[in-house]
Amino acid sequence: MTAIRILIFSFLIPDEFSLTLGSLVLSGYRIVLIALAPYILWLMLKRGHDVDWNHCDVMACIVFIWPTLAFGLNTGLTAAIESGGVLALEMGVPYLLVRLNVNNYDERKKLATSFLTMVTILFLVGLPEAITGQHFTHEIAAQLTGQSYTGIADQRYGIWRAIGPMDHAILFGTLCASFVVIAITLAQRQRKFWPAVFFAGGGAVISASSAPILAILVQLGMLTWALLLRRHANKWWLLLLLFLVFYVFVDILSNRDPVRVMFSYLLINPATGYARYYMWINGIEVLTQSTWGMVFGYGYDISIFDVIDDFYSRNLMQNTVDSYWLVLMLRYGATMAALFAVFLLFVLRRSLKQTRRLSKRKDRRLMQAWFISAFAMTLIASTVHFWGQMACVYVMVLAACVGRTPPRRKRSGSGTTTQHKIGRRVSPSPVD
Template sequence: MTSGLVSTAITQGGAHTLDIAFAYFLARAAIQTPRDLRLFLVMIAPGIALMSLFVVQEAVTHTRVLQRVASDISGSPYRLRDDVRLGLMRGTGPFPHPILAGIFLASFLPLYLASGLRGWPKILGIAASFGGFFSMSSAALLGLLMGGVLWCYDWASEKISNVTWRIFLFGTAILYAMVELTSNSGFYGLMIRYASLNTTSAYNRVLIWNYGTQNIAEHPWFGLGYADWDRPSWMHSGSFDHFWLIMALRFGIPVSILLIAATVAGVILLAVKSRTYRPQDARLLRGVAISLAVFALGAISVSLWLSVLVWFFVLLGIAVSLGVNLQREVPRMLIRRSAARPAPAPAKPHASERLPR
């Protein structure tokens, strides 16, 4: 509907099928129990730590090693600006942008905190997630802060009877409504303005929201595809730092709404299912819900692509898989245990109940 060429549509559609659909269904097929997820977290901990190490090294030494080596091997120049914030260069590691590196690493903090793992995998995973700080990205810092705070609240909800998630959600809803009603810029504008480390990028995101929504209103059903979006001539950069908005801009409002609905459904499924399982597994489910929710919130300040886009839909697939399949796991376990247990011998009747010969 938007590209005009079948070959272009097939190429772009095929790429998104691999990055989104294949990643989602692979996660759903491979990770169906808490044990599967724990094994997955153990196996990827060294790789996450290595990525984090490169991000920290770049931020501290102000020298890019990994990207430069890859550029020398491939012959393609890397297009990264050496931005410095608070005395640290924005670490990128193997990612195409510091923001992507930051939100990717930050998403693992709730997972490893709530994993129930012991020893080096848990320590390595938590330490690696803090490497997101060295991307010097406001989205990553907010993700680390929110992930840690929500995990602490979940821990408190297990220890204190009056601390519940219903109270937290109710208070959050009231705060959101008050900000929307009393603020001129709304909740999104207020968060971008005060949670950003760079005032220029914060202002640019507000402009992206204003002019992006105008473009979406003009092409609501199928979007613009990969055509350039209309904006003032003085906005030289075509960067569109809002994942949910760019999905509507490229492919139409229904696509963005359905993806948001799938994400919300994944979080709700995990929250509901966690009530019926033992504390250790329930804690892990809530950790996945926190990670997915924080990741989705962080996506309002960046456009997800390449490996980070794949990881988001892997995380979504894990959330839906655990939320749906866990309910079927317990009956099968009970059936296997009851089948393995010998049937009790019938009780002998009392003398008074014996029939006369």
Template sequence: MAVTHPEETYTRAQTRDTGAKLNILVVFFLFSLLVPLTIELAGIKLLAYRAVALLLFFPAFIAWCRGQAGPRIFADYAMIGLSAWFIIAMVANHGLGVWQTVGVHTAELLGCYLLGRAFVRTPVQFFKVAKLLVVCFSLLLPFALIEALTAQNVLLQLWSYVGSAFPDVDHEQRLGFDRVQGPFEHPIHFGVYGGALIGLACYVYGYGRGVWGRIWRTGLVALTAFFSLSSGPLAAMTAQFGLIAWDVILRDVKSRWWILAGLVAIWYVVIDILSNRTPIEVMISYFALNAQTGYGRILIFDYGMQNALANPLFGIGFDDWIRPAWLTDSVDMFWIYYAMIAGLPAGFLVLAAYFGMMISVIKRPLTDPKMRQYRMGWIVTMVGLFMAGWMVHFWKVPFVLYCFLLGAAGWFLTYKPDAISDDVKDPQDERKFNYTRFPVRRGRQTESF
């Protein structure tokens, strides 16, 4: 009989009680992301999701401390370190008067990450998270079409009858459509939120559905997110569809991901040698929706890095950054933002948390084909967010969604098939097709359709 460490797996009794249920705190949090209201809590006006994040911080942190998230991992300490260093840097730059700002930031960054770590712990729970995200966003398509064609944000108008809803911001037309804002504060939020769900829609919510079942579920999300008409989200979706296509076309090639990694490395070296621009600048210019947007992002990267290197320890805080007078003050690049405002240690930690979790999940041996597909869905989604982060900043809803999804992958690192009770059934298993156009292959594992 195999012996497992008590912290590494759930007992069968524990799984029967909790493995098939998605914690109500997670459901509450995910729904709050789509509520475009400003509410009052203890005399302070807060966005709906932010109030929820503040309320859930201590339950999530206590659950993590009690071991409900399993063994501590590198990404946990990177996120804790990022939260702590952000506090230190903000106090160093602005004094103790920033306590409200750093408190909210800690709840959003660390609280939402730990919510995913502690309360998404089984394959069934992960599936339900993916399903909830994909279905809720897909239901926004009719409203997105109305807004894209008429410039009328019906959702915000309806929510305004309930409470203080977000304003319908001014945004230009692109490709003949009005950019869709939906129930968010900005079209970029709409695009990043939906554009990040391609991998989850295809590999997790679409698992066991057959080819066309996956196509229409994934396509519905992509079509809805498209109407944000924002370069960052479109880049994220392009990257995810590229990975899916590579996976499908080379499904019989076991080393296909090593080949792809090698090609990317070769591309990076060749561009770095032959071009007068950095590979990142080249990538940004090609993924931008128009030349002006691409040029602006390149300048943000150049001047942003100059500001970070000039203030390496604590950054510039919330002070204005040095740039040409005509360049926007918005830092539309998540991966350099922390280095700018909180110093190079913060910039290192935000990347360390991402790559720490990504590498750990990729290296985790998984023999169950379904779990390999689930893992592929999460990886594709996170690669999409990585691409988007070079062209937009994650703030508010996109930021907390990123933190939550990063933490929600922790269960892959402790999953063991024999730890899941036979009494707990994945809701997909009852709807699988007995027929598939592809032959069943024995003795090898793939992560393709």
């Protein structure tokens, strides 16, 4: 777990400490990822035979490799090595690091504790920023490295948006909010984790963003549903069915699209929701302009947005596309989104199966918390673009959901049967 902790706390290193090699920017966590790559290879050779590699891992490898291929076809070998390689590094190393090291309740708890410690640090660093409007972390880092920090403080609802060492307030808030349900689950067994619940929720609040608050609401709703129907094996399928019924019901009764209705009532600022809604509409329009774009995407070519008729939307999408899934589709094609969707379905399905197979109640609840966190992050990714540290955290949460079955008990010798099997087959002798 030491390597995992090192990686997690490297996410707190501001970008002002980055090194530049040509066009390649090596931030603190990227340097750690590069250093961990040989360790991952060694660990796979040492423990790989004990890991129950499954279809989740196969799809993960395909998802990690596809961007390099798409970049190579769109922009050439150099971009494929740099941009595609960096993306493969940021997704592959964190995923494999968790898969090879996180197996049982204690290891999942240690992983959760490390993330909650990071969230606590983020909140304590971000709180003064929310009060004063100064980005102390980046400003101090810029003074130490001699770089210039040009970030501008942004205020919403009387709160200065905290960013801490992150690149943007929405990443700060989403990262904190993603671990609320895990903190609550641990706090139900140990009271010492209740402050972490406050810090995770507080981090979402001081980011002054709608998406992190929505992420918390989704987690609390799913946790409540899980507790109410804890003995129902198909509770998540039932929840999905109820959502579909609700969607159809709203679509029939309202003269607006159900998605826009939800934006009106679920977000702090519905205007930002509408902007993202039309961003998706315009993004799909751009994506469907050519078969090549549908399959392989457009790389970093922003001229493709000129096909949009709306001048405001065109300029908005050239500057920012606030959706992780939409960015993946535009850069690497709808193929990338389809591959990632299959990967996600495999991961969430396996997580539910693992939860049912666990014998202890505390194991099931913690695995369920990781499942809820992963689902909430997946949902919020439709309105938030994950980049940098946040993208690494996302794949680590997904990897924690996959789990790893302990190695099978070996036979004690040739032609013999283990004591465990004997105990099940032969009744014990009577006590004298």
